[in-house]
Amino acid sequence: MHNSSPEVLVIGGGNAALCAAITAAEKGASVTLLEAAPKPYRGGNSRHTRNFRCMHHGPLGPLTGSYSEDEYLEDLLKVTGGKTDEFLARLAIRTSEECLPWMEAHGVRFQPSLSGTLSLSRTNAFFLGGGKGLVNAYYRTAEALGVDVYYETSVTHLELDDARIVRVDATQQDHLFSLTPKAVVVAAGGFQADTDWLARAWGSAAKNFLIRGTPYNRGVVLADLLEQGVEQVGDPTQCHAVAIDGRAPKFDGGIVTRLDCVPFSIVVNKHADRFYDEGEDVWPKRYAIWGRLVADQPDQVGYVIIDAKSLELFMPSVFPPLKADTLEGLATQLGLPPDRLRNTVNAFNAACGDTSAFHPTELDGVATSGLTPPKSNWARPITEPPFYGYTLRTGVTFTYLGLKVDERAQCSVGNAPVANLWAAGETMAGSILGQGYLAGFGMTIGTVFGRIAGKEAADHAN
Amino acid sequence: MQTDLLEEARRQAQICNACRYCEGYCAVFPAMHAERAFSDGDLTQLANLCHNCRGCYYACQYTAPHEFNLNLPKALAELRQDSWKAHSWPAGFATLFDRAGLAITAGLVVSFAILFWLAQVLRPEAGAGFYAYMSHGLMVAIFAPAFLLPLAALGMSLRSFWRTIGGEPVRLEQVWAALRSAGRMKNLEGGHGDGCNFEDEDRFTQARRHFHQATLWGFLLCFASTSSGTVLHYGFGQEAPYGFFSLPKLLGVPGGVLLCAGTLGLAWLKTKADRELGAPSAWGGEMAFVLLLFSVSATGLFLYAASGTSLVSVLLPIHLGTVLTFFLLTPYTKMAHGFFRLTSLVRDAQTRRMALQTQVSTATRAQTWRN
Numbered sequence: 032m033h034n035s036s037p038e039v040l041v042i043g044g045g046n047a048a049l050c051a052a053i054t055a056a057e058k059g060a061s062v063t064l065l066e067a068a069p070k071p072y073r074g075g076n077s078r079h080t081r082n083f084r085c086m087h088h089g090p091l092g093p094l095t096g097s098y099s100e101d102e103y104l105e106d107l108l109k110v111t112g113g114k115t116d117e118f119l120a121r122l123a124i125r126t127s128e129e130c131l132p133w134m135e136a137h138g139v140r141f142q143p144s145l146s147g148t149l150s151l152s153r154t155n156a157f158f159l160g161g162g163k164g165l166v167n168a169y170y171r172t173a174e175a176l177g178v179d180v181y182y183e184t185s186v187t188h189l190e191l192d193d194a195r196i197v198r199v200d201a202t203q204q205d206h207l208f209s210l211t212p213k214a215v216v217v218a219a220g221g222f223q224a225d226t227d228w229l230a231r232a233w234g235s236a237a238k239n240f241l242i243r244g245t246p247y248n249r250g251v252v253l254a255d256l257l258e259q260g261v262e263q264v265g266d267p268t269q270c271h272a273v274a275i276d277g278r279a280p281k282f283d284g285g286i287v288t289r290l291d292c293v294p295f296s297i298v299v300n301k302h303a304d305r306f307y308d309e310g311e312d313v314w315p316k317r318y319a320i321w322g323r324l325v326a327d328q329p330d331q332v333g334y335v336i337i338d339a340k341s342l343e344l345f346m347p348s349v350f351p352p353l354k355a356d357t358l359e360g361l362a363t364q365l366g367l368p369p370d371r372l373r374n375t376v377n378a379f380n381a382a383c384g385d386t387s388a389f390h391p392t393e394l395d396g397v398a399t400s401g402l403t404p405p406k407s408n409w410a411r412p413i414t415e416p417p418f419y420g421y422t423l424r425t426g427v428t429f430t431y432l433g434l435k436v437d438e439r440a441q442c443s444v445g446n447a448p449v450a451n452l453w454a455a456g457e458t459m460a461g462s463i464l465g466q467g468y469l470a471g472f473g474m475t476i477g478t479v480f481g482r483i484a485g486k487e488a489a490d491h492a493n
Numbered sequence: 494m495q496t497d498l499l500e501e502a503r504r505q506a507q508i509c510n511a512c513r514y515c516e517g518y519c520a521v522f523p524a525m526h527a528e529r530a531f532s533d534g535d536l537t538q539l540a541n542l543c544h545n546c547r548g549c550y551y552a553c554q555y556t557a558p559h560e561f562n563l564n565l566p567k568a569l570a571e572l573r574q575d576s577w578k579a580h581s582w583p584a585g586f587a588t589l590f591d592r593a594g595l596a597i598t599a600g601l602v603v604s605f606a607i608l609f610w611l612a613q614v615l616r617p618e619a620g621a622g623f624y625a626y627m628s629h630g631l632m633v634a635i636f637a638p639a640f641l642l643p644l645a646a647l648g649m650s651l652r653s654f655w656r657t658i659g660g661e662p663v664r665l666e667q668v669w670a671a672l673r674s675a676g677r678m679k680n681l682e683g684g685h686g687d688g689c690n691f692e693d694e695d696r697f698t699q700a701r702r703h704f705h706q707a708t709l710w711g712f713l714l715c716f717a718s719t720s721s722g723t724v725l726h727y728g729f730g731q732e733a734p735y736g737f738f739s740l741p742k743l744l745g746v747p748g749g750v751l752l753c754a755g756t757l758g759l760a761w762l763k764t765k766a767d768r769e770l771g772a773p774s775a776w777g778g779e780m781a782f783v784l785l786l787f788s789v790s791a792t793g794l795f796l797y798a799a800s801g802t803s804l805v806s807v808l809l810p811i812h813l814g815t816v817l818t819f820f821l822l823t824p825y826t827k828m829a830h831g832f833f834r835l836t837s838l839v840r841d842a843q844t845r846r847m848a849l850q851t852q853v854s855t856a857t858r859a860q861t862w863r864n
Binding site for chain 1: 507510511512516518529548549551553555557560683684696
């Protein structure tokens with residue numbers, strides 16, 4: 032290790048970590064950044080992200096119109112059901128406006144507004160090339176500022192003594208070493224890649240969950256700090272999960288494993304029984320609950336059944352659907368009892384009514400009658416071969432349990448702040464997001480609190 | 494075309510189509526996202542639309558060691574190379590693509606030998622400048638067919654290529670759109686205008702775009718120089734040698750300098766870039782072609798500098814030998830890429846026009862659905 036006593040040590044290598052490292056280095060601090068992943072996988076879950084939700088008073092960069100603090104907060108409260116620390120949330124929202132030009136000045140490039148997505152081009156700025164493009168740009172910037180970056184370097188322990196981090200232990204390819212930084216920023220994500228930890232919160236069902244992002248967010252640093260009494264926040268039994276293609280890899284499947292076909296389908300469990308209203312609301316408002324719904328089914332698996340007329344109504348997914356000319360044939364391919372699937376589909380078809388008002392992108396009120404559970408929109412009989420099927424599994428995005436921070440991103444133990452410890456990004460997002468998720472808000476939290484943590488850490492070190 | 498290359502490109506395009514993060518980099522992605530399934534023709538079109546800027550590779554979450562193992566620049570480069578072979582005319586010459594380095598070397602040796610021999614045997618009695626070494630009539634007798642026959646062969650290739658990619662009757666504004674895109678090298682701008690990734694992993698620079706532009710515009714100036722000489726010769730009875738303040742020289746000297754600088758730059762960048770993000774087997778042939786183009790311009794400039802000295806007797810056949818090789822191999826070397834690419838850009842202008850006509854495409858609808 033080049034410098035075993037850097038002024039600022041950043042633990043983690045994603046968006047929040049990089050924002051902290053860049054900010055601290057620009058304030059003149061010597062900065063070391065430890066990324067657990069090898070270089071091709073650097074960037075944690077940030078490499079899977081796509082956009083940044085940003086408040087603005089008028090057109091700003093790629094963003095059109097304006098998006099006020101109150102409207103932003105309202106959008107957030109809608110998804111968190113009020114489980115939000117309003118003070119910190121407002122801080123994140125307000126600061127997001129100055130972040131966008133800062134991001135551009137540090138190498139991030141945004142896509143020009145996409146045609147036909149007016150509602151999104153107002154609230155969310157999309158990274159050109161996605162989150163990995165952002166991560167690449169920040170590493171370039173950080174290295175140009177002299178930040179020492181170490182890959183495949185995992186922190187195993189932070190020694191807390193008298194409300195102060197006095198030593199940090201880490202390993203690099205089986206080589207153990209210790210660092211004595213003046214200030215520490217933890218931006219190492221959640222613990223969702225540790226399925227044993229998930230299983231402790233969720234029961235053995237969690238073993239069947241897929242992890243949508245990085246396998247390196249194992250929560251080692253988080254667990255180490257919580258064990259030493261650092262204040263925690265967020266429900267340990269909660270994670271953000273969506274329903275994804277059951278054939279996705281265990282880790283790092285990312286965006287392409289999303290399936291958007293549920294509203295046009297019926298979804299059954301392994302006994303070929305329906306279990307929830309597939310047409311309850313538009314998919315962006317419902318996809319997050321399906322992770323949980325599937326998790327509650329036997330073997331944590333669901334099966335989507337559609338027919339030929341619906342195939343082109345949704346984004347193509349990475350794996351082609353299974354296809355058969357008969358429902359029984361499809362059932363066999365999916366491993367479902369053919370007779371029961373036939374009965375379920377027959378019952379559903381019989382409950383469908385007039386479908387002339389069908390409209391794929393609006394709540395069309397084309398509903399079943401007398402069926403339990405009902406399908407409230409887009410209910411068209413499944414009759415037109417070939418029939419298509421997908422398996423659905425629970426894909427975990429992130430966990431809510433994290434480190435509690437104040438408005439300076441500082442951690443605390445008991446009622447006292449830890450003198451030289453700050454946290455940013457997913458590892459403290461539970462301080463703001465109690466449940467639910469608002470698209471692009473994770474990157475807002477990471478950027479805002481990463482910069483705050485970097486500034487505070489550098490000020491402390493100087 | 495090779496089915497394994499098509500299958501690999503199709504596999505990768507389907508993954509890209511479910512992601513769409515790279516939408517803003519270049520023309521490939523909007524064209525790709527307009528489809529749900531990819532025919533061989535669609536893939537051939539995408540392959541020739543790709544300028545190998547590599548932005549999508551370095552931004553990709555799914556490159557190796559990820560099990561999806563995406564390397565779209567490579568998949569498209571290999572398919573592109575294969576598409577040129579598959580459409581080359583006469584078909585038997587397709588293997589020249591695989592041996593472009595060897596073909597260029599052999600072409601040079603043979604061309605030198607023939608031209609030296611001709612300059613010795615058929616040395617004119619009279620004539621000024623380089624016509625003292627080789628008569629105008631002889632040069633025309635060699636170079637007119639050496640220029641026109643390969644162009645005709647290329648024309649045949651492009652005709653079948655146009656059919657493969659589903660081309661429709663061309664409108665003038667589509668050609669204009671393609672020429673503008675090529676002239677600016679818009680697809681090497683990276684969408685944000687910072688340039689492309691090439692010589693230093695994920696760093697965006699203008700180096701490749703600028704060197705390519707120097708090469709392109711340098712070549713066009715040299716071509717204009719030769720053309721203006723032909724016009725002066727036949728139209729105005731003014732024969733070479735021309736003074737510095739003549740049209741052929743005012744176009745040719747800056748053109749030669751630009752072409753030299755551009756090709757040297759491209760060759761240098763090529764040594765820095767990761768070969769695994771292109772078609773690795775084509776690397777040698779591409780390098781040989783860039784150096785051939787450099788030799789054309791460098792020997793041309795030397796020849797001009799040496800005018801009036803006895804060096805002309807040596808430099809003339811060398812220069813003409815490089816030009817002859819360049820002309821003859823045009824349909825079967827990297828030079829062909831310019832013609833195929835331009836054709837693809839015309840096709841792209843056609844499909845974009847159609848996409849605009851059907852406003853609510855699947856792509857835009859899907860975009861509003863995922864966030």
